[in-house]
Amino acid sequence: MMENTPTNKELYQKDKWIKPFLKKYKGLLYLALVLGFLTFFSAGALMFNSGYLISRAASLPENILMIYIPIVLTRAFGISRPVFRYIERLVSHNWVLKMTSDLRLKLYLVLEKDAIFFKSKYQTGDILGLLSEDINHLQNLYLRTVFPTVIAWLLYIFIIIGLGLFSWWFGLCMLLMLGVVIFLLPLISVLVNGARQEKQKVSKNELYKTLTDNILGVSDWVFSQRGQEFVHSYEKEEAKLRQLDEQIKRFNRFRDFVLQVAFGVITIAILAWASVRFPGNHGGAANWIAAFTLTVFPLIDAFAPLPDAAQETNIYKDSIKRLNDLPELEENQVVTKEISITDAEIKISDVSFSYAGTTKQVLENIELTIHTKEKLAILGRSGSGKSTLATLIRGDLQPDKGSITLGGLPTYEFGDQITKSIGVIHQAPYxxxxxxxxxxxxxxxxxxxxxxxxxxxxxxxxxxxxxxxxxxxxxxxxxxxxxxxxxxxxxxxxxxxxxxTPVVLLDEPTTGLDPITEQHLLDTFFEALEDKTIIWITHHLQGVHKMDRVIFIEDGQLEMSGSPEELLATNQHYQQLYAIDRGTNHR
The missing domain is CATH 3.40.50.300 (P-loop containing nucleotide triphosphate hydrolases)
Known part of the structure; x- marks a missing residue:
């Protein structure tokens, strides 16, 4: 169980998705943090100068020049606060959008690498969850957690040091009081609401999978007259999610009330301290009382988001784990040089293959040469290995033993450039x-x-x-x-x-079509592709007479090979298949 639920430290140490982009865009990250700090510093300084200026002006200074500097500073900080805020938003969002753009590209490349096995490896709901939930949550990780938290810590340190210069004992008091807002309330939020939010995200992902799976199979629900059963089941799960949402909101409302009370106490404490530290009825040192007290209010905006930010860390942890559970993108497989072939001959030499995690040989010792412009039909029952052979020919898989070459080059070395040499038409073109x-x-x-x-x-x-x-x-x-x-x-x-492309692979393209449409489509294929090499994977014999050669794969081995006429005349197995197929077509 410990391996399935890694700690935050273990998760971030092994992370392959977030850390690379932190290093890549670290300059923008640091700039966004500095600008965020300057935004709240300007806001606090604006209120500090305004408080002093109001008090100083109310004490009837003999000369306007005596309050000229506070006037200028108030104007300067009043302008700098929105300017820094605007630039910080531009920089932080630019940084995040660059990072999430790279994340989406990486996600696409990871999934694209296994595109041919997409449906067998991934559910549609899983991919929707990754795209709409996980990537967006990682975007929020920075905008709503990392940036506000780091900026608040910088302000916290600055405030404590600043107050300590005036009074070391009050600096310690503020260290504790602000510590409640910065550390205690976020910790409580993580303990109480963090688990709920993690459960909320898991529930949303499950609803994605359930909904997409059942929508894709909605016709079966309707035909079985159980459509209402699915609707009721889905509404029941959705009601649980709404109940969880309400629990989270209820706690957040209570926590925000406590947060406002805490800031009220801090404001009163600063007012009381300033009254003692700067005594006087009016004018002189008493002018600083309003300056220090008013500074608290803009800082509320800096510290208030911290509990929300902290409790969402469990969601980010789950998102990072899901992304890191995806296969790694192997950069060394990316082909940089241009590959071109002059000969479209495909040579399959002593090829054996089995899928990872299994001992069964899907293909065993296959020997085959497909000549340029040859028309080859590959027959076999479901699970015989014919589709796996086609996948190996395209270079999407690498043989365990032996080699498959196109124009003398191993097909798996082509990478994405295989699309220039081999075109594919699947069962259900999208x-x-x-x-x-x-x-x-x-x-x-x-x-x-x-x-x-x-x-x-x-x-x-x-x-x-x-x-x-x-x-x-x-x-x-x-x-x-x-x-x-x-x-x-x-x-x-x-x-x-x-x-x-010189080679075209037809992967059972007529499955599910009626015999007349199928024959018309095959006629179109073979006429349009007359000057191409055709590798046609099929499960029955309609149209096979137009092929130059037919091979039959049984239990991963090549059982027969020859022209349709030769096999029909000499091969008993082929004759039986032909008789069965003709009977099927006549029904």
């Missing part, structure tokens, strides 16, 4: 909520509209899109729901044609 033009241009951003129309013509969508009121500028609904499955695949093919 269309983004932007224009059709932008969705197709994902294949090549700089493509002209004429080039886009050309590829749309090749995939059989030109006429349909020309008939839309806004043509290429028509907005695509989220996830492309306004298009049928076949149309989404054709748009994905248009992207690939723009991308113009």
């Amino acid at each position: 269309l983004f909520r932007t224009t059709i033009l932008n969705n197709v241009r994902i294949g090549r951003e700089e493509a002209s509209e004429e080039e886009v129309w050309q590829v749309l013509d090749k995939v059989g969508l030109k006429e349909m899109i020309e008939g839309l009121p806004e043509g290429l500028l028509t907005m695509v609904d989220e996830a492309g729901l306004r298009f049928s499955g076949g149309e989404r695949h054709r748009l994905a093919l248009a992207r690939i044609l723009l991308q113009d």
Whole structure:
């Protein structure tokens, strides 16, 4: 259990997300802290001079020059306070936005590295929690906790030293009284409300996961006539969260009342001390009484946020832990040199592979050469290893044994540049909520509209899109729901044609389509990709006759290989598969 709940010290020592950016932008961080201190110093100095000036003016000075300096200082501090405040806000928010921008980029790169396994590793609700809760909480870590706390401590030290120069015993008294505000109340807030806020954040993350998971599967709830059951269950969990929110707010109201009482006591104490320290009915030393007393009020703004800031540290701890639990971004895998190939031959030599944490060999001793412009179909049952082989070919995984090369270079060394050589069409191509033009241009951003129309013509969508009121500028609904499955695949093919890679990997792109749509789509694929190397992963034989070669993977091993005609004539296993598939298609 101790390993699952590290202390704050252990967590920050092992942190790989926050510390690097503290070092990267330390100059802006220090500047923001100095400006924050100067803001409250100017506010206190303004009230100090104003109090002295009011008292001094009320004592009827013989000459206006006797109060000229307090007038000038009051004006100077009156101007400097908002100026420092404005610049501090600019600097601190600039610093935080730079840091969170880097955090979001790092989060994207970490998740993008495992993009092909995204759905198997992460839930949508987890990612929403990371993006909307954790990154924002780390942003608040600085704006609402680090900056106010450090600035308040600097002011605390300055005030105690300043008062100590006038009276050492009153300096000690203020050390204790302000210590209650700066240390005791924040500590109580952490003990009482900190755990509640941590529980609140965990509950929100769970609601994210529950809601997204059930929205994605809402049709199953409706078809099973249990929709109301989910709604009631969700409302029950939401009610618990609201109850927790109310407990936090109730404590915060009580704590803020105690805080105001504490500052009232501090104000009365300073007034009493100043009256004793600077005696007199009016004029002279008595002018300092109002100066010292009024200084307390702007400092309330500096110290009041501390209890809130302290109690949120548990939330930040949870956010940092979740981010640090993500896989590390391996910088050494980033390819800096340009990679280009002249030969698109793929050579798979004695490849074996098993996933981390398992002993089962997903692929074992695979030997295969895919020639340039060859059309290869990879058959196999679910779990046979065919999709893993495709992932290895793309370089998203590295073989445990053996090698996979494209144009003589290991595919895992290509990094992101593999997209220039191998294009992929998945089972469910994703269309983004932007224009059709932008969705197709994902294949090549700089493509002209004429080039886009050309590829749309090749995939059989030109006429349909020309008939839309806004043509290429028509907005695509989220996830492309306004298009049928076949149309989404054709748009994905248009992207690939723009991308113009020598190798195209078709990862069961016709799954879930009816036989007629499937055949039309396959005809379009093979016609448009005639001059490309095609690696087609499929689970049945419709359209396989158009392939140059068919291989069958069973339990991680290559069981058969040959042209469709050869296998149909000589291989009993293939003949059985062919008979079963034809029977399936005729039903």
